[in-house]
Amino acid sequence: MLTQTRNFQVKAVSSDKDREIFLDVPHIVYKNDANWVPPFRSSIAKQLASENAFRQHGELQQFIALSETGKPLGRIVAAINHRLIESEGKTIGIFGYFECIEDFEVAQALLEAACQWLREHNMESVRGPIDLSTHNRCLFQVDRFDLPPMIMTPYNPSYYPEFIEKAGWEKGNDAYIYNFPLDKPLDPKFEKAYRIACKSGITFRPLRTKGEEFEQDCQNMYNLMSKAFAKNYSYIYRTQEEFMAQARELQQMADPDVFPIAEHNGEMIGFWMGLPDYNIVLKHLNGKFDWWGMIKFLWYRRQIDQGVVPVIVSLPEYRRKMVPLALIYLGMQGGIKKGKPYKRAELGWVWETNSPSRKLIEASGGKIYKTYRMYEKAL
Known part of the structure; x- marks a missing residue:
């Protein structure tokens, strides 16, 4: 052709x-x-x-x-x-x-x-x-091109949305990224929610990042996400093998202090996935991870001062037990823990049609500051 x-x-x-x-x-x-x-x-x-x-x-x-x-x-x-x-x-x-x-x-x-x-x-x-x-x-980013992307978030030139719309494509759905400054305290209701969840039998712990324990946590996360996100817009099922391959790529980047997991009777029922923004490091590697890239990686990771939260998930039946609010509380507390470098975090992306998640995020102080768009066209 x-x-x-x-x-x-x-x-x-x-x-x-x-x-x-x-x-x-x-x-x-x-x-x-x-x-x-x-x-x-x-x-x-x-x-x-x-x-x-x-x-x-x-x-x-x-x-x-x-x-x-x-x-x-x-x-x-x-x-x-x-x-x-x-x-x-x-x-x-x-x-x-x-x-x-x-x-x-x-x-x-x-x-x-x-x-x-x-x-x-x-x-x-x-x-x-x-x-x-x-x-x-x-997704195409459609605004705030003055800001660098955090890890696992899309980025593109400002003319991409203009070009695709000029070519006759239409909006399919928008998604938002929220900004979380970490210098403002959470509403006390989030700590209260954590205590309510604990009293109802929910337990919380950090992600395990080593060996078989990491593998087991990731397998449980895969099962949980497959249940929770199956009805999301444009959701595409993936196998456990595919999920685990991506998880292993991120394993060395995980910070357990900002990755709380919720369990009930030994079953994972929710988690807050927080990651340091390794884009601050990766932009210096030019897409290569050779011996010189390793040296750069070790040097520049000391400059990381922000984080990203790609996923917050809880099984629906545990929302009344305050699990999502408790996870937000623990994730934010981990981010401001003594010795941590984080000054702010990004959360998302979140589909504009996902009202429950958006209300929860906005109640915790998150403000929309980046918009992304999916496009569609009849053939």
Whole structure:
């Protein structure tokens, strides 16, 4: 498949050289962006490799845009995730890994190449950006481009939303990230909620980060999240193997003091996932983790002074026992514990339609300060 437009072309990735060009694109797009944090090149390559677990339940095609002289201008992946189709009961494709120079014609051609591939595979609509799964990078940031992203949060140039909307795509759903300053005390009702939860038989402990205990905690988290998030917008089921692979990547980053777990009769029923913002470190590694990268990692991690909370989860039947409020209390207390460097935290992203979670977060002092958007289009 080849699309020729003006003085550039969009072509399907079909060789090792093409795959290297695909991985090069972000470094061209963001070369003058001080806020960008390069992802690990090897991690992106692994996600798209033929042996990746995604291929057991999905198909994909990578595309790149090249100038007449062969200079990379952009990239995109069209994909079919059969788990999403099964979950929603409709033939919906996805696009992801989108990166593009500030040229609308290039962006439009890349998006159309992805859409055409999905049409040829009998998809009736498309959603994105989703890098194969919502458990990977997804969503376009639509405001606050003056702020650097924290770890596990999306980031993109400000012109991406403008380009995709100009190309005729519509909003599917918005999501928010909340800012938590740690210099303001929580409402006393959160500590009260913690004491009520304890009296009702709920126990709390930190995440275990070593050996078999870590593996067991992660397996329990997988089971809990699979129950709690199954009905979320655009939720895509993943296997325990896929979940554990991501968990092991984050294992060395975990801080047990900001990762409380709630249990009842020995069963995990909720947790607050707090992580130090390792993007402060990763932006200095340029997507590589060689011996020099290790030295940089050890040096720059001393500068981490903020954290991110990607997930707060509790089984619905334990909300009346104040478990979500208790987890917020413990997570925040861990963040301000003596000797901890955290000055603030980000929480989310949270879908705009998730009213229960939003009310809880806002009651604890969180303020919306970044917005992200999922887009959709009929094919």
